[in-house]
Amino acid sequence: MLKTAFSHYINNFKGFTREIWILAIVTFINRAGTMVLPFLSKYLKEDLQFTYNQVGWIMVAFGFGSMLGSWLGGKLSDKIGFYKIMVFSLFTSGVSLFFIQYITTFWALCAAMFVLMTIADMFRPAMFVSLGAYAKPENRTRALTLVRLAVNLGFAAGPALGGLIIMGMGYSGLFWIDGASCIIAISIFALLVKEKKKVVHDDKIESAGESNSVFHDKIFWVFLFVSFITAMIFFQLFTTLPLYHQEKFNLTAFQSGLLMMLNGLLIFALEMPTVGFMERKGFPKIKIIIVGSFVMASSFFLLLINVWAGILVISMICISIGEILTFPFSNAFALSRAPRGQEGRYMALYTMSFSLAHIISSKVSFEIITRHGYQINWFFMASIGVIATLCCVWIKKALAKEKMS
Template identity: 85%
Template sequence: MLKTAFTHYINNFKGFSREIWILTLVTFINRAGTMVLPFLSKYLKEDLHFSYNQVGWIMVSFGLGSMLGSWLGGKLSDKIGFYKIMIFSLFTSGVSLFFIQYVTTFWALCASMFVLMVIADMFRPAMFVSLSAYAKPENRTRALTLVRLAVNLGFAAGPALGGLIIMGIGYSGLFWVDGASCIVAILIFALLVKEKKKVPHNDKTESPVAIKSVFHDKIFWVFLFVSFVTGMIFFQLFTTLPLYHNEKFSLTEFQTGLLMTLNGLMIFAFEMPIVGFMERKSFPKIKIILLGSLVMSLSFFMLLINVWAGILVISMICISIGEILTFPFSNAFALSRAPHGQEGRYMALYTMSFSLAHIMSSKIGFEIIARLGYQINWFFMASIGIIATLCCLWIKKALIDEKVS
């Protein structure tokens, strides 16, 4: 029985082109090398001795650069092709990381972080668009999930390696290793993968009608709001929740780490099989996203039960299930919604919704906690999750009306 289950699990990884596997490897190397980000605020505060206010503004510059980079990456992918953007972005940001360690003044760091993230985050929408060229239409959602798996595994390995490097040679080592990983990753991609033109996707279930511009696509803008909200709820996992674990239940860093590990293990074990099953059964993507946002919302309602530490485990399981159902199919829905030739712009806006969610999640969460306490924050996050679920219901109806008209 165990052997059968393992065989079924492995079968979910079959059917991908050589290019998809290389792209997955490149993504893993790049994300495992992303060691500066988890330690950036710590580096700015402890090594460069900036105030909390200054650290906050540098992180805002970081976020704004990420948003602009996402938009530029998508727009230029449509104009000159995803392949050139991917190579330019990773190579240039890799070289930039070598030099940014020598920037130590406040305004120069704000400008440097902004420019670095503009260049670095041009990669993300271009990478999403590359999947429409290298993945078959019938396994595109699984290809997106495979790349997401590489991102998660890379992020799991990166901070641990980063901690060892800081202990060994200091923060400067992070910039050298991060920059080198970007350059190595993109050289592997350039040497092993040839440029290929995008082919029109053929998604029978949710293919778009004739849309002149992304700015006129009302369904997509409501979907972007759903992506923003689910992103904002999910990022509480890395901002307010670790503090809550300690302040309310006196959990140690190790115990909080175990809860985070539970999330990572669930993604690793269940995401690909669930996505593979849903893809084979041709479930409408928006229905799955609706279910995911509802489960994610319920996980925060559960946190209102603040008299038993075990609720943290149950809530984490629900957040993980919500993540598995929401994010892979959100990626796929955004790509399937885009008319041929506008994939880059659609994926740019989709990526930007998460960049904005990343900025707003901690700002709004900590502001509510400071003024009204943790319980109100959990209720607020759960409530906007319900609003996102209702928006999914509207999108589901609008898609039916769109096909009829």
């Protein structure tokens, strides 16, 4: 029985091209090396002695750089090709990390973080477009999921390695190793993967008319709003929830870490088999996103039951299931929606919705918590999750009309 289940699990990882596996390995190396990010606010506060207000503004510059980088990366991927953008982005951001440790004044760091993230986040939309070129049409959602899995595993390994490096080498060690990991990752990619033009597939059933600009694609803009809302809800996992664990239920950092680990384990164990099953059965992507966004909203309604610590586990399971159903198929929907030659622009706007959510999520939540408490914040997050679900239902109906016309 166990052997059969393991065999089925492994089968979900079969059928990928060599390039997709190399891309996943490169993504893992890059994300495992991204050790600066989890410790950035700590470094700014403890090492550079900035105030909380100054740290906040540096993080805002970080977020806006991410948004600009996402847009440029997508636009330039359509103009000059995803391969050149990927190589430029990772190599240049790797070299930049070597030098950024020597910048210690407030305004210079705001500018440096903005420029660094503009260069670094050009990589993300270009990488999504590369999956359209290197993955087989029938494997594309699973290929996106494989890369997401590599990102999650890299993020899981990064903070632990980062903590060890800080203990042994100090914060400067983080910048050296993070920069080196970017350069090593993209060097492996450039050596082992040849540049390939985007292959036009005839599987874009959900695509808009080819002559349409992304700015005229109403369905896609409503979808971007859904992506922004679900990302806002999801980012609570890293901002308000760890504080809530301690303030309401007196959980230790270790116990809170175990809850976060539950999310990572569920993603690792269930995401690829779920996506593989949904792909084989041919479920429409938007229907899966409807269910995922509703489950994610439900996880925050559950948090309103604040008299039993066990509800945190049930809520975390719901958030994880919502993440499994929402994000891989959102990635795939955005890519399939793009008309020929506009994949970069579409994926740029998609990744920008996450960058914007990252900037706004914690700001809005902490403001609500300060004025009205955690319960109102959970109710707000759950309510906007329901709005996102209703928007998905509208998208489903609009797609049906589009196909008939």
